[in-house]
Amino acid sequence: MTRNSFFLHVCILVLMWTLLGAAWNVLGGFAGQVSFGHAALFAVGAYTTIILYLKAGLAPWWGMPVGGLAAALVSLPIGFLCFRLRGPYFALATLAVAELFKLVALNWESVTAGPVGYLITTLPPVRLFGTRLDWEGKPPFYVAAALLGVIALGTTGWLRGSRLGAYLAAIRENEDAAEAVGIDTVRAKVVTLALSAFLTGVGGGFYAFYFRYVDPDAVASLNLSMEMIFIAVVGGLGTVGGPLVGAAFLTAVGETVRARFQVGHLLAYGLFMMLVIRYMPEGIWGRLRRMVPGRRRDGAA
Amino acid sequence: MALLEVEGLHAHYGKSHILHGVGFAIGTGEIVSLLGRNGSGRSTTLKTIMGLVKPTAGTVRLDGVDLAGRRAFRIARAGIAYVPEEREIFTNLTVDENLRLGIQEARAGSPTWALEQMYDYFPQLKERRNTHAGLLSGGEQQMLTICRSLLGNPRVLLIDEPTEGLAPKIVKVVAEVIFDICRKGVAVLLVEQKLTIAMRIAQRVYVMGHGQIVFGGTPEALHNSPEVRHEWLEVN
Numbered sequence: 308m309t310r311n312s313f314f315l316h317v318c319i320l321v322l323m324w325t326l327l328g329a330a331w332n333v334l335g336g337f338a339g340q341v342s343f344g345h346a347a348l349f350a351v352g353a354y355t356t357i358i359l360y361l362k363a364g365l366a367p368w369w370g371m372p373v374g375g376l377a378a379a380l381v382s383l384p385i386g387f388l389c390f391r392l393r394g395p396y397f398a399l400a401t402l403a404v405a406e407l408f409k410l411v412a413l414n415w416e417s418v419t420a421g422p423v424g425y426l427i428t429t430l431p432p433v434r435l436f437g438t439r440l441d442w443e444g445k446p447p448f449y450v451a452a453a454l455l456g457v458i459a460l461g462t463t464g465w466l467r468g469s470r471l472g473a474y475l476a477a478i479r480e481n482e483d484a485a486e487a488v489g490i491d492t493v494r495a496k497v498v499t500l501a502l503s504a505f506l507t508g509v510g511g512g513f514y515a516f517y518f519r520y521v522d523p524d525a526v527a528s529l530n531l532s533m534e535m536i537f538i539a540v541v542g543g544l545g546t547v548g549g550p551l552v553g554a555a556f557l558t559a560v561g562e563t564v565r566a567r568f569q570v571g572h573l574l575a576y577g578l579f580m581m582l583v584i585r586y587m588p589e590g591i592w593g594r595l596r597r598m599v600p601g602r603r604r605d606g607a608a
Numbered sequence: 609m610a611l612l613e614v615e616g617l618h619a620h621y622g623k624s625h626i627l628h629g630v631g632f633a634i635g636t637g638e639i640v641s642l643l644g645r646n647g648s649g650r651s652t653t654l655k656t657i658m659g660l661v662k663p664t665a666g667t668v669r670l671d672g673v674d675l676a677g678r679r680a681f682r683i684a685r686a687g688i689a690y691v692p693e694e695r696e697i698f699t700n701l702t703v704d705e706n707l708r709l710g711i712q713e714a715r716a717g718s719p720t721w722a723l724e725q726m727y728d729y730f731p732q733l734k735e736r737r738n739t740h741a742g743l744l745s746g747g748e749q750q751m752l753t754i755c756r757s758l759l760g761n762p763r764v765l766l767i768d769e770p771t772e773g774l775a776p777k778i779v780k781v782v783a784e785v786i787f788d789i790c791r792k793g794v795a796v797l798l799v800e801q802k803l804t805i806a807m808r809i810a811q812r813v814y815v816m817g818h819g820q821i822v823f824g825g826t827p828e829a830l831h832n833s834p835e836v837r838h839e840w841l842e843v844n
Contacts, residue, residue, distance in 0.1 A: 477698045477709055483660050484696035486680035487689075488710050489760055493679075 315445040321551075321558045322452035323513055328538030328550030329459035330506030335536065336545035337466060338499045339479030343532050344385075344401030347408035348378040348504045350527035352511025354412070357425045357521045366433065368451065371512030378508025379501040386497040393482065405532060412523040424522025427515075448517050455513060456551070459506055463547045466502075475499060479545070507535075541583045543590025552592045611636045611795050612657075612688075612764045617666035617676070619656045626652045628819040629666065634764065639786065639796045641810035643803065643830075643841060649819040650799045651693060654766045657797075658690040659683040670764065671717075687718055689762035693769045693799075695749045699742025703733055703752060706741050710756035718763040719792040726755040729785065747778035754785060764795045771805060783809055803841060807831065815840050 327349070334340050352374030359365040359373060389400040412419045430442040440447045466472045474495045477485040485492050515521045534557075542553025557576070564575045587594045610633035619627040627649050634640045642650045655661040657668050659680035668676045675683050684690075698706050707723055714720045727734035730751045736744065741752060750770060757765060767786070771779040786809060790796050800806035806813060807827040815823035815830070817840045823830065830836060 473701065473705055473709055476701055476705075480698050480700060481696050483680070484692070484698070485709075487658055487660065487684055487692070487696075488756060489681050489684035489712050490709070491679075491681045 312445050315449050317558060317562055319445065319448050319452045319517065320562070321554045322449075322456040323510060323517070324534070324538055324554035324558055325456045325551045326452075326459040326506060326513070327510040327535045328542060328554050329463050330503050330510060331535035332539040332542075332544065332546075332550055333463060333466060333506065334496075334499055334503040336539050336543075336549070337463070337472060337479070338475040338496055339545075340390075340496060340500070341398045341536070342401040342500075342503075343398050343529070343536070344403075344405035344408075345503075345507050345535050346527050346529060346531040347385075347405040348382060348507040349511040349514070349531055350408055350412060350523070351378040351381050352508030353515040353521045353526040354419060354425075354511075355508070356512035357427065357515040358418070360427065360515075361425055367427075367430070367512065367516035368433070371509050371516065374512035374515075375505040375507075375509035378511065379505040382500045382504035383497065386500040387493075390493055390496050390500075402529070402532075405527070405529065409523050409527040412527050419523070422523060424520065424525070425515075427519035430516075430519070452513065452517075455509060458509075460547060460551065462502070462506065463550075467547055471495060471498065476545075537580055539590075541580065541590060543592035543594075543596075546590065546592045546596065548596075549590050549592035552595075553590065556591065610634060611638075611671060612797070613667070613669040614653075614657060615667045615669070617653070617656055617668065618664045619652055619661050620664050621652075621661070626661075626819050627656060627663075630816070630819070630821055631666075632814050632821055632824060634795045634797055636763075636795055637790050637793045638812065639790050639798060639810050641798045641800050641806040641813045642816060643800065643806055643813055644816035645841065645843075648816040648840075650816050651768055652819075653816070654690065654692075654768050654797065654799060657683075657766060658688060660690075684760060685712060687715055687761070687763040689757035689760050689765050691750075691753045691757050691765070691767045691770060693772060695746075695753045697741040697744070697749050697752050697756075699740060701741060702738050703741050703744070704737040706752055707733075707756055707759055710759035712760040714761050715763075718761050719794055720761045721758045723759065726759065730755065747774050747781075750774060750778070750782060751785075754782070758789065758794075762794060764797065765789060766797045766799075768799045769801055770798070771800070771802060779805070803837075 331345050334342055355374035355377040356367055356370035359370045360367050385404055389397055392400050413422055432439055432441045474490050477490060478492050478495060482492055511526060514526065538550055538553035538557055541556060542549030560579050561576055612634045615631045617627050617630040630653055642653065644650050652661060656663050659678055663676045666676060667674045670686055670688060675686055707726060732748055733751055733755065744752060770782050786796055798806065798810060810827060812825065813827055813830050814821050815836060822840055823836045
């Protein structure tokens, strides 16, 4: 890989992780519902996109939104089940659901191709607004990822100012009090989960499209859920800009350390996480915002 | 027919049986005080009426409609408002945002309240409308919770220890507001630790002990029943 394309690759990763961190943050940061199971939704998006392309010939850039819708649909029964539980019990339930999804992906070979997974060998060029887009290089992916990043940040920005956003702030702080003022907390949480799932599924679709390879370990592992959590936490829970900052920091740290040391890069990564959580519990973005006087709430939990 | 009728209400926390068939009634525009020692089940009664604790048996009828077992937000939308002892404001939201969360559409037969009216009631809140609610004093938080619940245009207001930990001057203000609320036709069920305040504000009082109603009557009747006060209220 040339230096230039490596740089673009890192930018694409940052933007993809921005989308995923923001998706998790919608539920975990704004609504205060910590999920360890977002990998399941990511997997639904990734599998939907790649299967639709390989079996039905649907181009991945259409497969991505379809993958998002599939993830949102799948999230509804999960939400109704898991939202009966609160706090750590909810988190554990989502973890169990994600492991269940991984097992299904490993064993339902007729649909998911089991542990072998799917591989995209060729991506035909496409004409978009009169220009020919060739998917062999990085730039078109960079543009697509940038678009997704903007959509993710735009969605969270809208959410923060919306009535639903105010409901979520109330739910995050005190669910009983929110119910007592007449907020249907289960409905608000299910809607939020569906929104979060849609963004996560789109991210999964993009992953399949960009890396061209989907198997259970790559798209349904606990690591993936953890990464989303880390990005939101390091960037700033319940903030709009947080996931971008978190994704940039963690990708930069991760890739730099990986390039330097073959082993031990996860160790450095973990150390960095611990330092941030210890010294900046409101996240990097949350800390930066606090240093700017006169700004209004961004509601770090 | 009474506006709010509670009958045979039972509630459990896990395996412990807290309410043993609580029953009482409140009419429109009436202030009723629920008295009793700590642990007698007063707060649980309010929470169970509100749906925050699921009743294991019994009925809670508002205007004849049984609400027992429904989720809290449905009970709130039916016209019962709750001001918990812990005040439970949303500290990350501003005063204004807190109040706006409480707004519900007016329902037939219930007095209505507007946001600006709340600010007229409590000018302190108006001054601080863009402040984070977590930065308010205890008294201001109490006012905020009362205002937030009134904006839901309730027919019944459940208030748990509204004067707890407040300065005497603020206690007077809160008592005035409670009078005002009931003058507009809202029924108020008040849990109050301070006997003198409860006796002065309430038109009727109920005394609870061991999760049951052990006395019901006017404040005068309670005043003239030293044995009830001795057995169920006074610390001995």
